[in-house]
Amino acid sequence: xxxxxxxxxxxxxxxxxxxxxxxxxxxxxxxxxxxxxxxxxxxxxxxxxxxxxxxxxxxxxxxxxxxxxxxxxxxxxxxxxxxxxxxxxxxxxxxxxxxxxxxxxxxxxxxxxxxxxxxxxxxxxxxxxxxxxxxxxxxxxxxxxxxxxxxxxxxxxxxxxxxxxxxxxxxxxxxxxxxxxxxxxxxxxxxxxxxxxxxxxxxxxxxxxxxxxxxxxxxxxxxxxxxxxxxxxxxxxxxxxxxxxxxxxxxxxxxxxxxxx
Amino acid sequence: xxxxxxxxxxxxxxxxxxxxxxxxxxxxxxxxxxxxxxxxxxxxxxxxxxxxxxxxxxxxxxxxxxxxxxxxxxxxxxxxxxxxxxxxxxxxxxxxxxxxxxxxxxxxxxxxxxxxxxxxxxxxxxxxxxxxxxxxxxxxxxxxxxxxxxxxxxxxxxxxxxxxxxxxxxxxxxxxxxxxxxxxxxxxxxxxxxxxxxxxxxxxxxxxxxxxxxxxxxxxxxxxxxxxxxxxxxxxxxxxxxxxxxxxxxxxxxxxxxxxxxxxxxxxxxxxxxxxxxxxxxxxxxxxxxxxxxxxxxxxxxxxxxxxxxxxxxxxxxxxxxxxxxxxxxxxxxxxxxxxxxxxxxxxxxxxxxxxxxxxxxxxx
Numbered sequence: 001x002x003x004x005x006x007x008x009x010x011x012x013x014x015x016x017x018x019x020x021x022x023x024x025x026x027x028x029x030x031x032x033x034x035x036x037x038x039x040x041x042x043x044x045x046x047x048x049x050x051x052x053x054x055x056x057x058x059x060x061x062x063x064x065x066x067x068x069x070x071x072x073x074x075x076x077x078x079x080x081x082x083x084x085x086x087x088x089x090x091x092x093x094x095x096x097x098x099x100x101x102x103x104x105x106x107x108x109x110x111x112x113x114x115x116x117x118x119x120x121x122x123x124x125x126x127x128x129x130x131x132x133x134x135x136x137x138x139x140x141x142x143x144x145x146x147x148x149x150x151x152x153x154x155x156x157x158x159x160x161x162x163x164x165x166x167x168x169x170x171x172x173x174x175x176x177x178x179x180x181x182x183x184x185x186x187x188x189x190x191x192x193x194x195x196x197x198x199x200x201x202x203x204x205x206x207x208x209x210x211x212x213x214x215x216x217x218x219x220x221x222x223x224x225x226x227x228x229x230x231x232x233x234x235x236x237x238x239x240x241x242x243x244x245x246x247x248x249x250x251x252x253x254x255x256x257x258x259x260x261x
Numbered sequence: 262x263x264x265x266x267x268x269x270x271x272x273x274x275x276x277x278x279x280x281x282x283x284x285x286x287x288x289x290x291x292x293x294x295x296x297x298x299x300x301x302x303x304x305x306x307x308x309x310x311x312x313x314x315x316x317x318x319x320x321x322x323x324x325x326x327x328x329x330x331x332x333x334x335x336x337x338x339x340x341x342x343x344x345x346x347x348x349x350x351x352x353x354x355x356x357x358x359x360x361x362x363x364x365x366x367x368x369x370x371x372x373x374x375x376x377x378x379x380x381x382x383x384x385x386x387x388x389x390x391x392x393x394x395x396x397x398x399x400x401x402x403x404x405x406x407x408x409x410x411x412x413x414x415x416x417x418x419x420x421x422x423x424x425x426x427x428x429x430x431x432x433x434x435x436x437x438x439x440x441x442x443x444x445x446x447x448x449x450x451x452x453x454x455x456x457x458x459x460x461x462x463x464x465x466x467x468x469x470x471x472x473x474x475x476x477x478x479x480x481x482x483x484x485x486x487x488x489x490x491x492x493x494x495x496x497x498x499x500x501x502x503x504x505x506x507x508x509x510x511x512x513x514x515x516x517x518x519x520x521x522x523x524x525x526x527x528x529x530x531x532x533x534x535x536x537x538x539x540x541x542x543x544x545x546x547x548x549x550x551x552x553x554x555x556x557x558x559x560x561x562x563x564x565x566x567x568x569x570x571x572x573x574x575x576x577x578x579x580x581x582x583x584x585x586x587x588x589x590x591x592x593x594x595x596x597x598x599x600x601x602x603x604x605x606x607x608x609x610x611x612x613x614x615x616x617x618x619x620x621x622x623x624x625x626x
Binding site: 081089096105107110111116119130169 | 476
């Protein structure tokens with residue numbers, strides 16, 4: 001591991017207990033700049049719980065989380081977003097009744113500097129900010145290939161494009177770290193392939209660091225630089241895709257039961 | 262608003278505004294016309310129109326919280342009461358106050374203050390906004406039904422205070438002799454300003470942030486939106502608007518008492534908002550006019566009617582039964598209201614629909 005790279009996200013012995021249940025046990029993770037890291041594991045392994053701790057939805061019972069060197073335990077999700085962390089959801093959570101453009105514009109609101117009254121009164125500075133927001137949103141929509149749908153209501157988009165829009169909305173907050181919660185869930189093979197390409201493109205063109213949870217093995221193996229494997233809340237392996245594929249523990253826990261998965 | 266002021270229809274829009282403006286002046290002559298011509302439809306109609314316009318402001322204030330931000334709040338009567346009492350106490354002359362507060366003398370600090378209506382209205386709005394800010398801290402942490410119950414409770418607390426703070430509010434007797442010099446023109450100007458303010462606000466980043474909270478709180482927070490701060494913005498503005506509406510109501514009616522601000526008022530306002538369409542500014546205005554006017558028109562069901570040999574004795578309160586049935590029908594069959602969450606536009610009125618790219622291309626996945 002090239003340790004001289006900049007560490008974007010680090011968790012140290014992160015654990016969470018729900019009553020007597022230990023959902024995630026002493027999980028340590030490192031994500032370096034420009035890396036794509038995946039967390040995999042069987043259902044109920046604690047992947048989403050780990051994700052929720054990183055994004056501030058839950059506060060870890062023990063351990064520490066650092067974003068870009070800053071400790072972020074228990075900080076509210078909206079503040080984390082303003083510090084450069086953006087996420088998508090396992091079950092798409094778009095602003096369904098708003099247009100595609102509005103969805104992306106809302107992602108920009110976090111960096112708005114003008115106050116409420118100067119914005120509503122359209123004072124020059126606020127108006128300029130609003131205009132820049134719009135311009136940047138349109139650029140972003142062009143990048144993700146949704147520009148032609150900008151005036152559509154978000155829920156009218158086909159599933160694959162809704163995923164794309166959710167990622168675009170997250171990118172609008174100008175994150176340092178993008179977290180994707182099962183981005184390929186419910187996608188057909190063609191859509192998954194397009195998504196794989198899309199995630200690569202985000203990393204290359206926007207110089208993004210990405211942490212993702214995924215069930216779809218093909219996608220994970222194609223895309224990830226490193227993989228962490230969780231089982232019953234504990235890390236059982238981590239390494240590059242090749243190592244993970246041949247790790248007997250992982251095969252036993254995850255891949256062993258079904259040959260094709 | 263910009264999308265609405267389609268160039269093609271601009272002359273039509275201007276014409277409508279001029280006609281409305283002329284009607285407002287004819288309904289309630291002001292300035293050089295005052296006293297020279299009679300209100301065109303008589304005082305009764307002119308008063309109903311004025312009250313409708315005030316309720317339109319209330320409905321807009323409620324829509325701000327319920328329709329745009331997606332919070333189920335029923336605190337409006339409380340804010341209106343704050344605005345109405347503030348306005349009444351500020352516009353009454355010291356002599357009139359002595360006459361009104363005959364059971365128990367007015368609190369000394371209130372006895373001699375006096376202000377013109379405009380000032381009283383704005384102070385009323387500010388007090389209501391302060392009330393909203395204070396009450397917002399506990400209640401905005403609640404969601405859904407819990408928020409509705411808590412805000413309704415707040416509204417009832419204000420009413421109970423009005424009943425019991427004898428030396429300030431004159432208790433259950435209420436306050437009368439309030440100067441009724443408010444003109445329809447002023448009310449409609451305020452309504453226009455409020456409408457434009459809301460239309461502009463909803464097009465800005467803050468308006469979109471409120472909408473995102475309505476759509477999905479979890480996602481909105483993940484997008485970096487401070488839920489509490491934005492809910493508070495909506496709640497305080499809504500309180501301010503309800504406060505000025507309450508002040509105007511006091512000045513139209515000339516007398517206020519705590520019973521006017523019962524929780525049933527919250528349901529009437531809710532009916533206006535839902536009928537017009539939650540999340541539609543033009544909808545709230547139309548809803549307020551329909552409900553207020555219908556309440557007057559339906560007065561006949563409270564009175565005895567003879568249709569040939571059939572004698573209907575007239576049951577007072579029957580109107581409200583009709584209204585409740587109406588509300589139920591709307592919820593059951595037409596839950597999106599007249600405008601849904603869209604705004605009035607000439608294009609829609611004349612049956613032109615915006616084309617969807619998706620539909621044109623068929624079900625391309």
